[in-house]
Amino acid sequence: MALEHKSDPQNDAGEKCNASFVEDVQSSGFADEKGRTKAEGDYSGAVRKTDPREIQLVRKLDMRMMPIVWAMYFLNYVDRNAIASARLNGLEDDLGLEGTQYNTCISILFVGYLLMQIPSNMFMSSGKVRLSIYMSVCMAGWAIVSACTALTKNYTGLVLVRFFLGIAEAPFYPGALFLLSMFYTRKEIALRISILYSGNIVATAMSGLIAVATFETLDNKHGLAGWQWLFIIEGAVTFGIAVLGLLMLPDHPLTTRWLTPEERELAHSRILADTVGSRDSKGVLASLKEACRDPRLYLLAFMQNMHLSACSFNNFFPTVIGSLGFNSTITLVLTCPPYLVSGVVGVVVGITSGKWNERTWHITGSMGIAVVAFIISCATMNKAARYLCCFLFTSGAYAVNSVILGWVSATLGQTAEKKAASLSVVNVVANASYIYTAYLYPETNGPRYLIAMSSNAAFGTATIASAWALRWWLQNTNKKIQRGALPGAEDGVFYAY
Template sequence: MSQYEEKRDSLDVKKDISTLEYMAQDDPWAFNGKSEEWHAEYNKKLLRKIDFRMLPLLSYMFLVSYLDRSNLAQARLGNLQQDLGLHGTQFNTATSILFVGYLLMQLPSNLLFTRVKPAIYLPTVMVIWGVISGCQAAAQNFGGLLAVRFLLGFAEAPYFPGAVYMLSTWYTRAELSKRFAFFYAGPALANMFGGLIAAGVLKDMDGYRGLAAWRWLFIIEALMTVCVAVLAYFILPNFPHTTNWLCEEERAYAQWRIANDIGESSADEDDSNKGLLHVAKLAVTDYRTWIFVLMQHCVLLSQTVTFFFPSVVNTLGYGNIETLLLTAPVWVATFLLNLLVMWSASRTNERCFHLCASMALTIAGNIMLISIHLRGPRFLGMFFMAMGAQPAFMIILTWVPNTFPRPLGKRAAITALVNMIGNTSNIYGSYLYPSSAAPQYVFGGATIAGVGVVCMACAITMRFILVRENKKLDKVEREGDFTLAPSLSVKERERRDLARTGFRSEASWMFYGTIDQFIKKA
């Protein structure tokens, strides 16, 4: 019997627009009765449409988002610091303040996103942050730059969580890993293109129309952002149930396959609909949440070098234009490694060892930065610093939903906690690379190497926890008692519900199979 035929007796679900949860519905298109061959062909056809319509645009929007938040690092090499009279750690503060605004807007934007059309909301916030980013060119002093950077973080906050949530409404969990690899290629490509664009602008546009080259850099990249936003108004789709570029059958099938993947039509679904306080309690009382929070915090802290990378490379002794050009191959290598790591993690359904390998690369790079004075090995260390942190971030991004599949509300709350608290590291991480610490940046490099070790320890601990939890799920499944009595604890109810579906966490490919096994038995 095929995996689709096995689901005929299970509940179909549909998305409730008011809560974005799932509930039982009829199957007017009789998708449950279709053959496996029909599903394979129809699914392939639909995925091609979704990929072509949405994935390149979302990735490019993320690219310009990252370009606008990180171009301050390139502008620094164009005498921004001298022109604005910045001294001490004021440049670090201007970098850090963006993330204060970013964090303050996270929760309101997430709540608003569930009530508006993404095809309107995301391009609109993009226009807003593009205009604000361009206003950096008008800054005349530290106070002006600080105000604009704070507003930029505030305006950029809705995009990343909104885009990630939008992807999760179109793709199954088995499909998300590869799509996240392409989506999160944005930062690496932004740093690569940002360095090349900055090299050209700083070399040829200084004094053009009476403006410094670094001011032109902000203006040009802001115009790029606004142009992409206008294009997105016409191309970006809405959610599967509200989009208008698919036929009625395709819309129904897009909803059906995501509902089957999530399997939220469980007896424990009521727990997802008891309100925000209830799902927040489920999230904060699960100790695994805080291990993921710590891992994400460490990984994002290791990425703060991104916002100072041109200055770090500048310590090799090259000129400003040569320095910007030298950053490009680093980010090309990072982009390629991102794709390789996520392909391997998806292929093997393993997260722990991939994350540890990525962080080991970051640790090695930081140790090389602070301990070696030779130009060649130091540059290699800078490659490793950049290449390790980004794949680790994407691994956590996919590991969390695969560890907490249901209730849906709990999964959403944990994802929000991991991202919000994790991003606080960017606020103080901006002070790890002051200009006074050049060229070795001993404190920053040693700190990142240390948190890398902490992150690896958390990942290994989580792996053992999930292996143990999988064994408990095996035991419940063997016993065959899946009743969810009210007298049971929340954890036991959750465990019985997961065991009923056949779900197992992605702890190790040697012991447990793919997420498809969960789908087959859900």
């Protein structure tokens, strides 16, 4: 019996699988004649990989795709945060910045960044562009714009460069999430998002060290300041990785060049089988409207916004560490270990969340630890206790990111276009937290930073509460599907929580 799959905007470009392979996939127990998983899986219908070909496919995706998306995200944050290091090397004096002009140059990036995410993901899901080319070109674009920072001579030039850097960088993170969601199932994606997000964490930990090495070796060499060399070098490396992305990034499961025809069909079929309520696409704009009409989108967006609000310490982490009373050198050294530990913890949480196909308790446990650490930071000035809390709230808060974003793709992914729109909307709403959380750390509130730490505890509590609200919502939805009040019971695939 031939395996049928739903119409897809890129199907015509994909090569069809031969009949014997289709029969083998069906007999493995992973898909029925409609390409959907049967109820022999866990509570949501998700099944463990047993077919050797599927296991080999996922391993191939991990080895080919994950290193390049990690490197791209690492450089995304290195390039974005280079201005903070450049400030220590005389950027403000060289460009004549005064008053709040530096702060404006920081915030203007997010204007372009937030404006472009939704249109970019809609374009990516339209099937009108090869994703490997689009994301690599965008990366090359932000590499060039970032390098051009070295050419700025005044405040106006820096504002323009930062604005266009936000536009150029905007497509990557929501686009990378969409790309991962097209190749990894609900049980797999949390781990991959946590690995991706570790690129952000490692970049934050390492960017200062990269800057110091540049300033020590190239400052005032060949007529350029150290901060100018920093932007030039990082831009050149980013451009090189963008070229590599053309070769390593995948496209749609049915059109990825480095997958065999059999692997393409399997990659497409297993995601279709894992999708709750999968259906034919009605187009990009219709899918955006459908996502915006789904009330679960707003609860997930609120959850992610509260999570990122609780992570507001990341922009002021040296300031928080500095409240311990050490000199600037020791302070910079002490900022690295909590981030590195949090990266490891995030991967572990991603593994266990995927293994057990569970989200609510992982969010509760991880963010609960962070909330306790925030409260302790409010209550004591003991150096050892406060530094230990830095490990706890970074690890607990950051670990939640991959679980929430994986939940978005699992809950709102009825079509690829709706999934892309939902991920971008959630990301835009969540990143809006950077607008107001920047005001929670005034110098006058140090060294305890009571306002910031108590606010972070409240944000973390709201994240936990919204996770339980969504769990209750999805449980009731599953019951309605089982009773036949909603369609989908015949597929044996239910919402995961």
